[in-house]
Amino acid sequence: MDCEQLAPLYEEYALGVLEGEERAEIEAHLARVCPHCTPGVEKARWVVAQLAQMAPEAQPPRSLKSKIMDAAAARGDVAEIAKAPLSRATFPVWAWAAAVALALLTGYSIRQMGNQNAQLAELRKEMKLATLQNNALQNQLEQGRMVASVMMSPDSMPLKLMPKDKNMPMVHAYLHPHMGVAITADQMPAMPAARTLQLWFVPKKGQPMSIAIFRPNSEGQIAIVAPVNMPRNEIAALTVTEEPSGGSPQPTTNPAWIAQVN
Amino acid sequence: MLLAVVQTWPEDNQPTDASLMERILQRDSSALETLYDRYARPVYSLVLRISQQPASAEEIVQDVFMQLWRNAKRYQAARGPLEPWLFTVARNRALDFLRLKREKQRRREDSADFDLPPLAVVRPDPEGAVDQARRAERVRALMNSLPDTQRRAIELAFFEGMTHSEISTAIGEPLGTVKSWIRGGLLRLRESLEEARS
Numbered sequence: 001m002d003c004e005q006l007a008p009l010y011e012e013y014a015l016g017v018l019e020g021e022e023r024a025e026i027e028a029h030l031a032r033v034c035p036h037c038t039p040g041v042e043k044a045r046w047v048v049a050q051l052a053q054m055a056p057e058a059q060p061p062r063s064l065k066s067k068i069m070d071a072a073a074a075r076g077d078v079a080e081i082a083k084a085p086l087s088r089a090t091f092p093v094w095a096w097a098a099a100v101a102l103a104l105l106t107g108y109s110i111r112q113m114g115n116q117n118a119q120l121a122e123l124r125k126e127m128k129l130a131t132l133q134n135n136a137l138q139n140q141l142e143q144g145r146m147v148a149s150v151m152m153s154p155d156s157m158p159l160k161l162m163p164k165d166k167n168m169p170m171v172h173a174y175l176h177p178h179m180g181v182a183i184t185a186d187q188m189p190a191m192p193a194a195r196t197l198q199l200w201f202v203p204k205k206g207q208p209m210s211i212a213i214f215r216p217n218s219e220g221q222i223a224i225v226a227p228v229n230m231p232r233n234e235i236a237a238l239t240v241t242e243e244p245s246g247g248s249p250q251p252t253t254n255p256a257w258i259a260q261v262n
Numbered sequence: 263m264l265l266a267v268v269q270t271w272p273e274d275n276q277p278t279d280a281s282l283m284e285r286i287l288q289r290d291s292s293a294l295e296t297l298y299d300r301y302a303r304p305v306y307s308l309v310l311r312i313s314q315q316p317a318s319a320e321e322i323v324q325d326v327f328m329q330l331w332r333n334a335k336r337y338q339a340a341r342g343p344l345e346p347w348l349f350t351v352a353r354n355r356a357l358d359f360l361r362l363k364r365e366k367q368r369r370r371e372d373s374a375d376f377d378l379p380p381l382a383v384v385r386p387d388p389e390g391a392v393d394q395a396r397r398a399e400r401v402r403a404l405m406n407s408l409p410d411t412q413r414r415a416i417e418l419a420f421f422e423g424m425t426h427s428e429i430s431t432a433i434g435e436p437l438g439t440v441k442s443w444i445r446g447g448l449l450r451l452r453e454s455l456e457e458a459r460s
Contacts, residue, residue: 011448012441016357017419017426047452049346051420052304052353053401055311060302064320068298068327072291 001025003036010037010044015051027155031177032231074131146225150174150182161238161257171222171257173238180227181211181238188216191242197222197256198247201230202237204262213247235261279344286334294331301345302327304398305352312356312421322359326352357423397458404454405447411435412443419444 006026012018013026029037150156151174161171174182196215200208212226239255285293310319405413418424430437
C-alpha cells in the first residue's frame, strides 16, 4: 500500500484498532521513517489523544500530589532553588535585638537537644541510604520492564550476536522500530574497571554508529534498552566491542560479538 | 488582609509547558508541581475511566508524573504541547494495566507487559491556538452528537484498548460496520479540531 492509501488509516492506527495487513503496512512505513506517514501518524496521535476529554471528570485524591512531590524529592536530585536574600534595611534595630535575645534563649534549648539531634541525624542518614537503595531497585525494575516490553513485542526483530571467542556467552538483541533495541546476556565474565562494552549499529554505508555503552552487572547479566536512531533497513549489522571506560567515538577493537541484520 | 497580598497570575503570564519542562530539566520541583496542578485532574479522570479502580489510577498517575520528572529530556518540546503527550502516556499505561489484569484473570499467571509509551506523539500546535477548555468542549459535543452505537465503538477502542474485530464481537455488529463507524467518527473529530484551530 502506498502512503495515499494509508493516510485515511492514520487515526485508526493511533487509536490501536487496526489489525493484520493494514497495521503491518503502516508500521513498515514508520520503520523506514516515511516522510509522509511519520508526521501523519504523529498528527493522528494528537487527534486521538483528545478523546481523553470523553472521560467523566474525577478529582484525584489530595494525597496524590504530596506522594508525587515526595517521590521526586526522594530521588535526591531536586535542585535547591536560590531564594532572594532579605534586605537588611527592612529590619529595624529593635527587631535585631529581639532576634538576638531569641537566639540566646533557643540556643540553650538546642544544646539540651544535642543528643536527640545526633540520633535524628543518624536516622536521616539511614533513611537517605534506604532511599538510594530503593531508587536503585526502582531503576532496575523499570529497566527490566522496558527490556521485557521490547522482547515481548511482536514488532521486535530478535537477533543473536555470536561471540568471536567461543568461550563467551551469546548476546541477544531485540530490534524494535520505535521502542529501541534491547540487549540481554547471561554469564558474562567480569570486566576490568577501565574497560566497557559498546554496542554499534553498522550501516550499509558509512561509519559504525555508537548505540550504547554498558557493562555486565555483578551477576554477569546484561539487560538494557537503547534508542534506535537508524531505520532498520539501513542497518547491516550489530556489533559489540570492548572499549576503554567511557566508550569510543569509533570502535578501537575488533567486534567481540556480531549479528548480521540485512 | 491576607487575600489582599495573594495575587493570581493573569492568563497570559502563566508559564508555558515548554518552560516548565525546561525547569524540570534543571531539577526544579516547583515546575513539576505546577504541571501537576495543571494536568492531574484530566489525566486522573482518563486513567480512572480506563482502570476503573481508584487505587490503581492513583498509582498510574503517580507513575506518569514520575516518568515526566525522570525523562523530561525525552519530551520533545519543539513538537508540540504537553497535554496530548501526557494523555497518550497515561492511556498507554492504563491500558497496559488493564491488559495485565485481563491476562492475569485469564491465565492466572504474571506478565510483565509494561509498554514504554511512544514519545513523539504530539503535533505542532503553534501559539496554542485552541485553549484546553474549548477543545475539550468540542470533543465532548462532537462525541455526544454521534449515535450511541458509534460512540460506544469508539469508547471501546479508546478506553478498553480493543481492536476492530474485538469491538465487532463485543457489540455484535459486522466488522465492516464497526470499521466505518470508527473511521467516520475519527474523521469528524479531526475535522472539528482542525476547524477549531483555524
